[in-house]
Amino acid sequence: MVPTHYYLILSAILFGLGVVAFVFKRNVITIFMSIELMLNAVNLAFVAFSQAFGKLDGQVFVLFVIVVAAAEAAVGLGIIILIARNRQSLNVERVNLLKL
Amino acid sequence: MTAQLIIFFVLAGLAVIGALSLIFQRHPIHSALSLIVVMVALAGLYLLLGAEFVAAVQIIVYAGAIMVLFVLVIMLLNAGVEERTNFSKLAATAGIPLAVALTAFLAATIAKSGPVTTGVRPGSVASTQGLATMLFREFVYPFELTSFLILVAILGALVLAQREKRS
Numbered sequence: 001m002v003p004t005h006y007y008l009i010l011s012a013i014l015f016g017l018g019v020v021a022f023v024f025k026r027n028v029i030t031i032f033m034s035i036e037l038m039l040n041a042v043n044l045a046f047v048a049f050s051q052a053f054g055k056l057d058g059q060v061f062v063l064f065v066i067v068v069a070a071a072e073a074a075v076g077l078g079i080i081i082l083i084a085r086n087r088q089s090l091n092v093e094r095v096n097l098l099k100l
Numbered sequence: 101m102t103a104q105l106i107i108f109f110v111l112a113g114l115a116v117i118g119a120l121s122l123i124f125q126r127h128p129i130h131s132a133l134s135l136i137v138v139m140v141a142l143a144g145l146y147l148l149l150g151a152e153f154v155a156a157v158q159i160i161v162y163a164g165a166i167m168v169l170f171v172l173v174i175m176l177l178n179a180g181v182e183e184r185t186n187f188s189k190l191a192a193t194a195g196i197p198l199a200v201a202l203t204a205f206l207a208a209t210i211a212k213s214g215p216v217t218t219g220v221r222p223g224s225v226a227s228t229q230g231l232a233t234m235l236f237r238e239f240v241y242p243f244e245l246t247s248f249l250i251l252v253a254i255l256g257a258l259v260l261a262q263r264e265k266r267s
């Protein structure tokens with residue numbers, strides 16, 4: 001039996017790596033992927049707690065998080081296509097005006 | 101060391117290596133493939149935790165649908181190797197120590213609090229059937245609301261990505 005706090009520490013490490021990727025990457029698609037990595041890290045903590053407490057609420061929450069992530073990916077990638085079309089670049093530093 | 105612990109460490113190592121690879125790869129398509137490795141490793145961990153349905157959804161929706169969308173957009177926009185600028189050096193010098201400090205703080209706090217003791221016998225959760233009962237009984241209104249969310253997301257994506265009309 002794997003102790004629950006092992007999962008929580010792994011979740012914290014993955015979340016931290018997601019934060020590092022978020023501040024470090026310059027490509028807007030990769031920044032978006034690091035958000036997905038952070039969502040996955042939180043999902044792992046939810047499932048670990050669900051198992052530790054013997055309740056299924058955590059797993060239901062994970063399903064909702066996955067649905068929201070899918071919706072977010074659809075809208076976010078639409079915005080990325082729009083940025084690429086208007087700026088001819090995927091570098092976030094080229095996107096420095098409020099006007100698209 | 102039990103077999104479960106060995107499987108955990110193998111999958112955890114795979115996930116961390118995939119996440120590191122996402123950071124250090126310069127090309128977006130390589131980052132996307134690294135993220136798929138992380139997601140498959142996490143699906144394995146969900147199986148280890150006894151959450152079969154969540155593991156299946158993780159593979160089908162995350163590693164399948166969402167990452168295919170990412171790879172499609174990378175190919176559609178012909179995204180190349182990302183360029184380095186002055187600001188990314190600033191992010192490397194200021195942001196990474198702060199993020200490492202955040203991770204260390206979180207992990208240390210969890211490790212210090214020790215093992216989670218709940219008095220519940222682990223593995224006593226009847227997974228998929230109980231999940232279905234819960235989803236369609238207690239969480240039925242949020243579940244129905246997610247369908248509206250997806251509808252709005254589809255409409256939003258269509259409106260955003262359509263070509264501008266020449267008027």
